[in-house]
Amino acid sequence: MTTATGPLLSARGLRVVFPGRRGAAPAHAVDGVDLDVGAGEIVALVGESGCGKTTLARSLLGLVRPTSGTVSFEGHPLGYSAGALKAYRKRAQLVLQDPSGSLNPRHTVYDAVAEGLRVHGYAGDERAAVAGALARAGLRPPERFFLRYPHELSGGQRQRVVIAGALVLEPELLVADEPVASLDASVRGEILALLLRLRDELGLSALVVTHDLGLAWNIADRVAVMYLGRVVECGPVESVLTRPRHPYTQALLSVLPESGADPVVLTGEPPDPSRVPSGCRFHARCQVLASGRASAVAHRCRTEDLPVLPGDGTGERTVACHWATKGTEGAEGTTQGTV
Numbered sequence: 001m002t003t004a005t006g007p008l009l010s011a012r013g014l015r016v017v018f019p020g021r022r023g024a025a026p027a028h029a030v031d032g033v034d035l036d037v038g039a040g041e042i043v044a045l046v047g048e049s050g051c052g053k054t055t056l057a058r059s060l061l062g063l064v065r066p067t068s069g070t071v072s073f074e075g076h077p078l079g080y081s082a083g084a085l086k087a088y089r090k091r092a093q094l095v096l097q098d099p100s101g102s103l104n105p106r107h108t109v110y111d112a113v114a115e116g117l118r119v120h121g122y123a124g125d126e127r128a129a130v131a132g133a134l135a136r137a138g139l140r141p142p143e144r145f146f147l148r149y150p151h152e153l154s155g156g157q158r159q160r161v162v163i164a165g166a167l168v169l170e171p172e173l174l175v176a177d178e179p180v181a182s183l184d185a186s187v188r189g190e191i192l193a194l195l196l197r198l199r200d201e202l203g204l205s206a207l208v209v210t211h212d213l214g215l216a217w218n219i220a221d222r223v224a225v226m227y228l229g230r231v232v233e234c235g236p237v238e239s240v241l242t243r244p245r246h247p248y249t250q251a252l253l254s255v256l257p258e259s260g261a262d263p264v265v266l267t268g269e270p271p272d273p274s275r276v277p278s279g280c281r282f283h284a285r286c287q288v289l290a291s292g293r294a295s296a297v298a299h300r301c302r303t304e305d306l307p308v309l310p311g312d313g314t315g316e317r318t319v320a321c322h323w324a325t326k327g328t329e330g331a332e333g334t335t336q337g338t339v
Contacts, residue, residue: 006075007036008205009060009092009173014069016055025274029055030066031229037173042199042206044216044237046252047226050270053209056226057175060207061094073173090120093166097178099158103150109134110146113165120169133168136202137161138194156187163194174198174206180215192219213252217241225249228270228281230306235317245317245324247288279303280322294323 016030029052037043045053058064060071062078062085071078078088093116096102103112113130122129134142137160150158159179166174176195180188196219198204208219216223216237223241224234225248233246244250251264266285271277277284283301288294294301306320319325 008039009037010072011035011060012070015067016059016064017067020274027273028229028276029273033231035224037205037207039205040203041221042219044220044223045207045209045226046213046216046223048270051226052229053226054177057177057209061092061175062088090169091171092173093171095162095166095174095176095179098182099162102162105150109148109161112161113168116165116169129168133164136167137164155183156190159191176206177209195219214256229273233319239317245319246321247286248282280306288323297322297326
């Protein structure tokens with residue numbers, strides 16, 4: 001989904017390389033990513049721990065400066081001066097995973113939510129703005145929470161305070177890093193429903209970083225699957241999660257009870273980003289290659305790198321896999337159950 005002039009948020013050829021310590025090789029945490037988030041759209045960024053999701057999210061917010069590539073907001077390249085970043089962060093806000101770690105235990109709820117207003121020199125009615133943000137986050141009546149401290153709130157209420165702190169500046173984009181990972185199952189649904197309501201009522205866009213494909217199914221319009229610094233499959237959530245084409249996406253889906261598929265156990269840990277393998281970076285763990293079904297492209301899988309995926313936000317389905325893009329019967333015909 002895009003605005004009239006293009007995506008709200010766009011990354012092109014984004015790379016983040018961290019220098020190695022004591023002579024070690026540099027780590028390619030994000031390695032040539034194209035990704036878009038459209039106006040009023042929720043995109044889920046999915047992958048195992050260590051695949052680069054959080055680094056990518058932080059680079060999209062300007063918290064980590066890319067080694068190369070560009071980040072654009074409403075078609076304008078992101079500037080990295082203090083003034084440019086301060087202006088950008090009024091429009092794009094981060095929601096962290098752990099609300100207990102995000103909130104200062106010595107600050108009341110009022111002060112926690114008002115902090116952004118004070119940083120940005122808000123000249124309006126601060127009390128009304130804080131009350132409105134708390135109400136939008138589902139804490140009603142908001143005045144009842146003004147003088148409470150984080151330890152006096154439930155986990156779900158603390159996460160709502162964090163979300164209210166992001167909403168108080170009236171941003172157009174939220175980047176939520178594992179926003180419900182620390183919450184009980186009953187509360188998770190409430191927070192996900194809140195994010196959907198904010199999208200519907202405020203036209204808010206969101207990039208939700210998660211390892212949980214079930215969460216992606218419940219909340220996202222599109223899903224981008226990340227492996228070792230690259231987006232390996234991207235498209236409309238229903239298309240990707242019911243007809244996954246990349247073997248890595250198929251493996252992630254297979255372990256969900258709702259998938260109806262035989263679980264795929266990936267061998268070994270994800271490769272070290274400082275030692276990216278040649279060819280397809282997934283080939284050493286690929287269940288399709290190991291089974292012999294990809295014999296026609298096996299040599300290419302092991303030796304030929306894949307092009308960076310396009311990400312123009314038009315809803316097209318993209319996949320970085322030699323086997324899938326050859327149009328073989330196994331790749332095109334693979335279907336998982338609905339999650």
